[in-house]
Amino acid sequence: MRPVTRNRRSHGRAALRAMTAAIAGALLLAGCDLLPVSGGDDGASDGGSASSSATASPGGSGSDLPLAELGTSAAMDLPTDPATDPAYEAFYSQRVQWGPCEADVTADASQAVECGTVRVPLAWNDPSGQTIDLAVVRVAAGGEAKGSLFVNPGGPGASGVDFVAQNASYIFSQPMRQEFDIIGFDPRGISRSAGIECLDDAQTDEYRADTYDGSTDEGLARSVEWMKKIAAACEEHSGAVLPYLDTYSAARDMDVLRSAVGSEKLDYLGYSYGTYLGSSFADLYPERVGRFVLDGVMDPSITGDELTEGQAGGFQHAIEQFVGFCLEQQECALRGPSVEEGVEQLEALMDSIAENPIQTSDPDRPLTGALASAGLSLLLYGDENWSFGVTGLNAAANGDGTLLLMFADLGAERSDDGTYTGNALYSILAVNCLDHPGIADFAWQQKETERLLEKYPAAGITAYSQTMCDQWPVKPLRAPAEIHAPGSDLIVVIGTTGDPATPYQWAQSLDAQLDNSVLLTFEGDGHTAYGRSGGCIEAAVDAYFLQGTAPADGLTC
Template identity: 55%
Template sequence: MTHAARARRPLSRLAAGAATAVLLLAGCTGVDPAPDGDESADPDASATSAPSTDGPALEEIGTSAAQDLGTDPAEDPAYAEYYAQEIDWGACDGVDGEDLECGTVTVPLVWNDPEAGDIDLAVGRLPADGERTGSLVTNPGGPGGSGVNFLESVPFMISPEVRAAYDVVGFDPRGVNRSAGVECLSDEETDEYLAATAEPGSAEAAELSEKWAARIAAACEAHSGEELPYLDTYSAARDMDVLRDALGSEQLDYLGYSYGTYLGASYADLYPDRVGRFVLDGAMDPALSMNEIAAGQAEGFEHAIEAFLADCLERDAACPFTGTEEEAKQQLIAFFSSLDESPLDSGDPERPVTGAMARSAVITLLYEDGLWRFGREALTDAMKGDGAQLLNIADLSSERQPDGSYRTNATFAIMAVNCLDRPGVADDDWVQQEAERLEEEYPTFGAMMGGDGCTDWPVPPLREPAPIAAEGAGPIVVIGTTGDPATPYAWAESLSTQLDDAVLLTFDGNGHTAYGRSGGCIEAEVDAYLLEGTVPEDGLTC
């Protein structure tokens, strides 16, 4: 399965007060205008073959029920009840923070058939603690990241000046956690899935991947089949406009990280006249197919592990690896492979650390270079026979709690959204050749990123990869980090040129996203934009 942008959350169990964030697994896709939305809500009703002008043909594409409604729902009487809501704010359940308030917003399940039922979206806010100027809606990424839970991180991620002026608002998008969260495997089955391991690129790994993809797809359909066709990003973007109205805002002010940049760009494309101050950090490129995204991430994570190992080797005895950077990489790969054969003792006899779990832990730490120290320590212990720290990091990545439950459904919500949002290449031979290329060129993680996990998904992809222009919106601030493994810098460059009116800010550093972790320069530019409307200089590098 493709590893993509992780939803941001602090690793407080690794370091008290760590102002960092790591995620789950994510991705993105593209936008393409479609016929009027009066067609059947059946996603199979209008499947057509995606065009292939620059590469192999993609999978058949259906039509999203929210893609083109042929009307502005905010002005259409059929949607009047949705656009007449006020949020009844109250106490939050299961979210830490004294000042946090929570409520719900109701949206149509099927956007082109508002009589087909509703979804209640969970919404939270951290009220402005100064002279309030409006609401700043946020999305932490994923897809699958809980925006309500993300509010716990706001004191670490968003400047005091912005928090003084804005109610910071997060929501769980449809299919995520509290918002009609998609249900698939049990907690025990999820443990089994995340621990399942085999040497990446091997026939055994391919068989294992196919088995789990089919099992998860069947479980999701059995438990959440009615919702699955309507969890795409077009639908989530429509939902954000209802949220905007319920917050009493004429325009949407927005801060989106990672996948949240794709959600934000989609909103801007649908509602350009309602775009307020928009910041898209860790940008996704909507013009890429699933396979192109996988290739970009395979390269990004290979560069990230090389940077991590180079830093590690400079620390001599504090590093568990020796020799050159290439020799250190081979030692790490060999260590992972050894755990595919013989899992490592973690202190919990029921949960030894498998190769899959170790790789997940290391990938997680590559999202934030401030956490590389924990990676060195965990790998040092593990290579001496103690896998407790690696298990802890892997559990943080998947949001597994000490009692064995999972805090959110992000492990499966990402699949539910990605499998709708982005098609892959339909030619099996091409896919196999591409997988072999990724394994050869990016030996540490490339073999893990050659498949998409959507072959057995019960709903076809609903969108074609295509640029997003959002004509009439803007100026939009796009941010890219040069050493971002999950959303490579080239994607931010691409999105900033696609958008009709955008500026690009560059953070010259390692890790995923920039605002809240760049050290001050990016934060100063973004804050001036959000607070004063001062548009940053295009091309500014920090």
């Protein structure tokens, strides 16, 4: 395995914390269980107007079978530009009133943060109706600010407030922090921004720990049962918000955020799902695209089923790379000697834990198969953290699941006291079920599951995302479609060749779709590049943000 040069900012628990914010929920919907054990720690990472139906595209895992029936997004096909419509003046005339943050916003000790809120319409086609408040945070520029740089860490479901408050000094260079106000925000439905509420903490623990094989009839029935239970709880506690959590609605919100800090154009860095949010903004408001960077790209033109297959291939590769790394270490619970044999040994270890959960430092919480899979899958997002995975595997092989449980809890935003600090486990379902329709034919999903498990056996990913979303109280709202953003300023697209969650091909696809873009490539393993590539990507992106210097198209690091 080719060694990857690491950025000095990408190491240790700080790197793991930053990575976690970008991947909370990780995989798409249900049935996405690495190292085939199944359980509650499912979920994913992640244009055109919605229509009553859609057909899958012919490529990848596509079919000529129809996609699930679509509803209509309240944020699409508005008769006017809201920024110039008097009906929306109350929203566009706002300015953020920065002040002290609430106690639940934990900031890195090296940086001062300020917080505020911005009001937006719940339904974008009803500006006189119900409103919601979006939470925002600012790390003010060290010098005279040349602009405001908005950041979204992904998910969908990750808190941008927490990401920026905890990681701005770690992710961004001193020149970037000197010249930009770095701004994070929680998109609608997430955390502090009218965050949806679903299962309580004890039920969430049960959901995450439940272990079963999602490729079997019994396991699929269990998955559907959990999805029904989650959907009912979300509807009971947050039903008024659920129909308005699609990404086009969140992209409309970003235009109000732009206005609320006094920017004519939106300067933006989006990771993972944040690229989908960013490209959606560019689709709606190409003339307001400022300096725009999309890292770890989700392709807006693919179906939910093609998204699932892309991630299956990405995680198959990541597992093989991780096993190869483990076999090179002085101590590894896997014996090999080949990577193929090591993968089989890893699967056997995970199956053993699934059948007989092992003890942890918490006598009430043994490490189940689902939790072990979740803990290890978190670490596959960054090769700089694979050593933690080796240590965790070694401990688990010796009967101690404490470390893998800690990683599983970190990815799920669970605190030591048993409370969950965010709602990513559920908001990811709420957003993805609206954004990514899949093929509605159940027999096709069964055959596709068999194909995926045969082609990508280590990933253990199944094709039942639409079956899960059929239980959701709201129909999908968006058909897959290319985004061109005609007339936009330059958009910088970044792909990582060994990215498990957003395959490199998706970055190539979005770059080909956009009218004005360049593609940067990081040759390495792990999810996203900026802040962990070793300096090359960072230098090109910083020059673009700071001086407006366009990166060379095709730059490879």
